Amino acid sequence: MTLTELRYIVAVARERHFGRAAEACFVSQPTLSVAIKKLEEELDVRIFERGANEIKVTPLGEDIVRQAQSVIEQASAIHEIAKRGKDPLAGALRVGLIYTIAPYLLPELVKNVIEQYPQMPLMLQENFTVKLLEMLRTGELDCAIMAEPFPDTGLAVAPLYDEDFMIAVPASHPFAGRESVSAEELKSETMLLLGAGHCFRDHVLEVCPEFARFSSDAEGIRKSFEGSSLETIKHMVASGMGVTVVPALSVPLLPPTHLRFVPFAPPVPTRRVVLAWRKTFTRYEAIAALRNAVYGCSLAGVKRLS
Structure with missing residues (x-):
């Protein structure tokens, strides 16, 4: 053998x-x-x-x-x-991220790692939570940045940040000028959702459970649409096709002309983003370095966790 x-x-x-x-x-x-x-x-x-x-x-x-x-x-x-013994950070680190985190965290994160830990290149994988968990289990990934909750797989987990949800609406929508909007008020809207497999879809359905029971005759719900990415859905919102819910980190500093982002009225729904790795993984310094690099990002609109 x-x-x-x-x-x-x-x-x-x-x-x-x-x-x-x-x-x-x-x-x-x-x-x-x-x-x-x-x-x-x-x-x-x-x-x-x-x-x-x-x-x-x-x-x-x-x-x-x-x-x-x-x-x-x-x-x-x-x-x-x-x-x-020579350099605790030497060698590539294989990192997975879910689709609703990667586009908004990676550009600054990769830049920080290159500047601070040039001897530790990142090998990146963007995928669904269930696939990242499987890749962690089989050793194809060393660690992954995901949103809780996910099935207990015996992983070591370190919290990174808590992230509020926000509502994206067309600039012409009645909600656009509001200081906040309640989850209850979304029931009568056309909701644009991520497709099945995205954990953020499940998070949104927790906030607006009525959409999980969507049917053509459901009271107060006209229709819904499932998209493959948050950016695709944002473009559809901007064109007036409906509204959606997005994580705060995905909100651009300068929103497009035809799009507005409105806070939720309390209680504000949030998600916790964590770094997870196998307990048998031995490169503790690499995990700590990656976490420090995340904390070195601007992370606009989120609450860092120590």
Whole structure:
């Protein structure tokens, strides 16, 4: 049994496809397949069920893959310990961010990291919360910046900031000149929402639960639209197609001419943004450096947490 064989089975479990797993491991498919078959014969168990169109991990294989991932992490930790003796921050840090944070935090964050920690380049992944959690579990990411709540996966978590929600409306809308608007008043509006999979969509539906029960005859609700990004939805709001709810960090310092951002009336809905990483991850200094780089950002409209 070798580390290489363990990396192969982890890759196949992740990709559910021998060809894609081979590409991810930079080897030919026959090389990967032979190595996995050899490991199965050595262990005298079937790790994978091979179907015509899909590869499935057997129940026992799930345990083996999980242990293989742990072994790979521990082997990697040996190299990290050696690096830390020379420079605790040396080497790339693989960071994931959800879609409703990345566009607004990354430009300044990356600049801060380059200036303060040039020996620690960031490898960035933008994705849904559920996918980032899976990538943390499998070791494809070292840490992730996400919004709570998310399923308890045994991760270490450090709070970064609390962020108020705001209401985006067309400049011609009656709400545009208001000092604040209540969640109750949004019931009669055409709400533009992010599509399924975005955790911020769930946050908005907590504020306005009526939209979760949307139907053509729902009282007080005319229609809704699902978009792929906050920026797409903002453009649609600016064109007069409805209103939406956005996190404070996404509000530009100079709003577009046809768009206005109005605060919620108390109680103001918020979300907590955190930095999460596996408890087995050994580069504590890198996590601390990333957190400090986040705190070095302007973070307009949010409340930093220590």
